[in-house]
Amino acid sequence: MAKEKAASVNIMDNDINEEVLRKFSYMVSGDTCPMNAVIGGIVAQEVLKASSGKFTPIFQWLYFDAVECLPAVRNPEAENYEMNESRYDSQIALFGKQFQEKLGDLKYFIVGAGAIGCELLKNFAMMGVGAGSGSVTVTDMDLIEKSNLNRQFLFRPWDVQQPKSTVAAKAVKAMNPKINVVAHENRVGTETEKVYNDAFFENLDGVANALDNVDARIYMDRRCVYYRKPLLESGTLGTKGNTQVVVPHITESYSSSQDPPEKSIPICTLKNFPYAIEHTLQWARDTFEGVFRQAASNAAQYLTEPAFMERILKLPGCQPVETLESVKRALVDDFPTGFEDCIKWARNQWEDHYNNQIRQLLFNFPPDQITTSGQPFWSGPKRCPVPLTFDIKNPLHIDYIVAAANLKAEVYGIVQNRNRDFITDVVSKVEVPPFTPKCGIKIAVTDAEAQSASGNVDHDRLQYLQKLLPSPSQLKDLVIKPLEFEKDDDNNFHMDFIVAASNLRAENYKIPIADRHKSKLIAGKIIPAIATTTSVVSGLVCLELIKLAQGHRNLDVYKNGFVNLALPFFGFSEPLPAPRQRFYDFEWTLWDRFEVKGEMTLQEFIDHFKNEYKLEITMLSQGVCMLYSFFMPPAKRNERMQL
Incomplete structure (x- = not known):
């Protein structure tokens, strides 16, 4: 029938794939x-x-x-x-x-x-x-x-x-x-x-x-x-999607290939030289993580884990100092006893982020600064910032105080307060310490400079911090709750803080601000x-x-x-085949493994690989436990050989 129809429209027999037609006829009702x-x-x-x-x-x-x-x-x-x-x-x-x-x-x-x-x-x-x-x-x-x-x-x-x-x-x-x-x-x-x-x-x-x-x-x-x-x-x-099928012994695994790393925003751009709303939102997210999650987590671990100090002191570079500084701020400098203390803390945070730090940056790099190449320092992507002055009548300023104070209260288990009039009244009475830019403060201009500075260890400061921290026994009844960022809860102040913190920083750098919806998409990394x-x-x-x-x-x-x-x-x-490797006369892929059955001593186990595969075992471990290694003390090694 197909050939007759093909002939009627001048299609030659050799143009007809009978196998395809046969399959189609079988499956047409499927x-x-x-x-x-x-x-x-x-x-x-x-x-x-x-x-x-x-x-x-x-x-x-x-x-x-x-x-x-x-x-x-x-x-x-x-x-x-x-x-x-x-x-x-x-x-x-x-x-x-x-x-x-x-x-x-x-x-x-x-x-x-x-x-x-x-x-x-x-x-x-x-x-x-x-x-x-x-x-x-x-x-x-x-x-x-x-x-x-x-x-x-x-x-x-x-x-x-x-x-x-x-x-x-x-x-x-x-x-x-x-x-x-x-x-x-x-x-x-x-x-x-x-x-x-x-x-x-x-x-x-x-x-x-x-x-x-x-x-x-x-x-x-x-x-x-x-x-x-x-x-x-x-x-x-x-609108993009991908699928991969992994078949044992035939294809490579998912981990056999890796996607290129995501583009990240340079640290110095985030800290000092933002020029897009994405930068200010990422800075706000980092601030949230640093203040309400990481610092709170460090303080909670200090109070509950006996080995916390020993573990922290083993960290590389300036990490021990940074960690203990965050614990000191959480338990000493910024420790609140009531909601009014949380409001006071939020007001001082506002002043530090949007006025003091900007003034220090402009002190180090004045608006008219010229680089060694004769170009203005504040040119290209670098936007010259302006410090903000706190205005109790500015809704955005109060938004920040309300969100930051309530998040601080949640961390310490203090009853929250959503009354803007009350918060506005309290914040109007907060006395903010005067700020004078300091000489000798080095601000990194490139990530390389920031990384170099992070490798310096101040041992005197480290010892001072250890002495200054209160004993965990003095605060045994204190429970600190680190906050996990949740973008989808409109009542938890998380997005309120992100939006206010980001837009205030955007005003510092004359960047167009973003509404809550756009901020949520970017900060929540929502595609x-x-x-x-x-x-x-x-x-x-x-x-x-x-x-x-x-x-x-x-x-x-x-x-x-x-x-x-x-x-x-x-x-x-087609999926890529599993890569094949060789040793001696043996060929293997990631799907292959040595299977050793039956009870045997460690000595017999090592001998098995030497005799069967011509392999010499130099180290043997299970999880994080090392069972055998060539550098073990001879007495200990000989003892384990019989196990």
């Missing part, structure tokens, strides 16, 4: 959720482009296929593909009943129940993964925030502040009651290895990451390599997640899952994906 997710996400983004006028639409045609997912050899038994009014009929038409049963028997671990995690859970439920004798375990320690609702579609407004994993599991269970989904609320890491132990991983068929940070990805990658389990990796960044991108990425991941479930061992079957729906760009590549 359908699968991952392909729908990919195409649906792309189409939805095109609709957004048409309605918003943003980004570049697809020009003419986009061709996408995943023929590698189809069975290499089709089961000749027709009943294997018969439809029986099952929810999986369209998928059975593609892969057969036997494969559908295999999907149901899979045991997968989804790490993360955020945007991608929700999409993966939905796809798994629609495909029937874990809906037989298998299961899907999902873990996420986060609670649902209001800002999650625009893209994490399994959640509803009434789910806010509920565990993500539990709510997501319940939602997909409603979609497919037969899916066996288990929800955990654990962080993956060394602290939960008693939960995700040998028995847990050895029982898995694979892991799908839906994480939002590199450290957790690397940790899960190490675990998958150790247990030789497939890993489906994915990530999104606005808006888009449901279209997560749909495409999760669909691509699940297409690779189909290949893994079929047991493909050829590298060219698998595909890593790279998409940018804005451009639009769609790129796919």
Whole structure:
């Protein structure tokens, strides 16, 4: 029939690929959720482009296929593909009943129940993964925030502040009651290895990451390599997304390649020479971390950890002095006994940051300063700052005092006060010490100068600080609470402080200020997640899952994906093979390891490697414990050889 139709439109027989036609005829009634997710996400983004006028639409045609997912050899038994009014009929038409049963028997671990995690859970439920004798375990320690609702579609407004994993599991269970989904609320890491132990991983068929940070990805990658389990990796960044499939013994691991480091703002730009609102916001974030988290954490550890001082004194460079200075400020200089003390502290902080430090900077580098090359010092990206004068009638000035005072109170367990009139009245009575710029204060102009200065150790100052600090026993009833920055809580004063602190510094340097929304995006490092991108990425991941479930061992079957729906760009590549190394006549990859079975002494263990592999062990350790090394005292080494 195809040949007759081709002949009618003057297509020659040799232009017809009969194998493709045959496959198409078999699969024409079939359908699968991952392909729908990919195409649906792309189409939805095109609709957004048409309605918003943003980004570049697809020009003419986009061709996408995943023929590698189809069975290499089709089961000749027709009943294997018969439809029986099952929810999986369209998928059975593609892969057969036997494969559908295999999907149901899979045991997968989804790490993360955020945007991608929700999409993966939905796809798994629609495909029937874990809906037989298998299961899907999902873990996420986060609670649902209001800002999650625009893209994490399994959640509803009434789910806010509920565990993500539990709510997501319940939602997909409603979609497919037969899916066996288990929800955990654990962080993956060394602290939960008693939960995700040998028995847990050895029982898995694979892991799908839906994480939002590199450290957790690397940790899960190490675990998958150790247990030789497939890993489906994915990530999104606005309209950009990528997927990676890691297959034991075939491909490289996630950690085998690294992304280039993120561009960071030079320290000196942040501290003294900002010229963009991004710089002032990062400075405000650093101030929050330094004052309300790190300094509070140092003070709390000083009060509760007997070995704190011993540990701190071993730190390199000027870190011991800086740490003890922060403890001194927290427990001596700036220690509040009531909320009015917090207001007084906030007023002095304002004066120090926005007046005194700027005056000192201008004392060191006057507005008319000329460099050795004859150019004005304050030129190019360097903006000449102006000190601010505190104005009790300026709402921005009071915003800073209100936020800083309340955060200080929270750190020390003091009852907070949101009454602006009360705070304004108290702050108007605060006497601020006069400031005179000092000679001999060196201000680093480059990061190299700052790094050089940080290596100097003032031993006299270090000893003085140790004597000055109160004994922990004197403050045994004091509880100090370090604050973790949380951008999504509008009532915790965190973003109030960031916005006020940043905009005041922007006024110092004549930088246009930013409203709360823009400040939140930048300071919270928010790149808006888009449901279209997560749909495409999760669909691509699940297409690779189909290949893994079929047991493909050829590298060219698998595909890593790279998409940018804005451009639009769609790129796919074969995963890189696991790098091969050699020693003597042995060849190995990261998936290989030495397996030694049975009871033996340390001497027998060392002899085994020498005799079997011609390798001499010079050091042997377990975790942080060294069991053997060539430089051990002979008596101790000989004793351990018999263990």
